Amino acid sequence: MRVKHFTVDYLLQYLQFIFTGHIKGEILIDLSIGPMIHHLYAACEFFKHIIVLKASDRCIMELKRWLDMRTGAFHWGHATQIHVDTEEHRDQLQDKEEKMRSAVQHVIKCDFEKENIIEPLDLPPADCIISAGLLEVISKDHDDCKRYLRKFSRLLKPGGHLILMASLNATYFKVGKDTFHVLRYDDDFARKALVGEGFVIDCCKVKETKVVSELNDYKGIILIAAHKK
Template sequence: MDSSPYKLYSEHGFDSRQWLELYFSDESEKNLAADFLEFPIKNLTKTFTEGQIKGDVLIDFSVGCMIHHLYAAYEFFKHIIILKMRDRCIMELKRWVDSRTGAFDWQHAAKLHVDIEGKSENFQETEEKLRSAPHHVVKCDLEKENIMDPIVLPPADCVLTVGLLGMISKDQNDYITNLRKISRLLKPGGYIIVIGMLDTTYYTVGKDKLHVLSFDEDFIKTALVGEGFVIDCVEIKERTAVSDLTDYKQVIFIAAHKEK
């Protein structure tokens, strides 16, 4: 039984637009941006440009409706499939993809990616390329053993998950179960990239405090190895943000491949 005093994202959700404004906007606290924008984009850009992780299908299964982590990925996969648990997140994401009035402004993230990669193109070109990348936004259900049932997705070359596993898992066993379900989306030898917060118990959106499972680096590495993954890369960033929105201590980036 969940003993957390906080709400659970998978059951209660949150105001997806307010969440973006608090943690990912150009007006967010600069130290939050360093941890939640710059750190993921920098490590994903480095990982994908090294050339080992690429292919036909990338499945992104991340919390909320953020897209900044996909700027580094769209050139390396023919198809990007985005899985979401909540209708509101799908609506917010499609508003950006379709360039509708009132869509969240991600130009600062596109500019950050261009600066990190040292591209000659401007950030508007990068943003339009991501919008036009072949992709589908699909709702899934983690309560099901096959989270896409009855839909059958093509096996992925890479699964990318940002923030989600810690936010939807009530305890460590639950985390491992959810990791196992996600890893089934991979083809043999496929890669998983996990980005998340370490030693966290909550994050705040508006008046709501929501649960995050507290775990450390050793736990997530052990969980991946236990599910048949070989760890290729681990990067840790110490918290720099001064904010009471959330109590994480570190941010982790970890890439691993599934043994054939």
């Protein structure tokens, strides 16, 4: 029996809904926090090529370990399971894992401080960018957040989609004994920031949480699908 996780389950259900609706294409770029990839299980059904950008060498190492099926790689079976109906469909679980590995063709180092975050590389403009839990962690203030959105936008083709998933009104999260800064913002700021950077919002959902945890203090999550003018 799988224990449901509020954030993971909701994000994956939302992505399945969004992609099934109208967002699909050749190239998807992932710009998300840490080495997590669970949100990409939905994307691999609708995009032929997934490019993952990471600023951390450690994250790149962990993802490549998973891609190469090395010993000690993190097991993402709990994410795969969300996309199949029952425990009996083990063949579907394996197929989903293989499809995911086939779709993730590149894991590339990036530098968020550069105007062109993938410099010196040159990638074709993406049909879609997913950013999950990243902006609020790398941004020092609201202006910083807008600048990063601008940089992300440069990787998209005109009419391409940005799917933003972020925590709301958070100030920190903990990993082990370490505490990390999170930029606090609400759903109104997120919407206005996207519009200000030339995006048209297609769908926006806010999900509040009453879960209390010592690991973070977020009050909810926002899920936005928008397209570049």
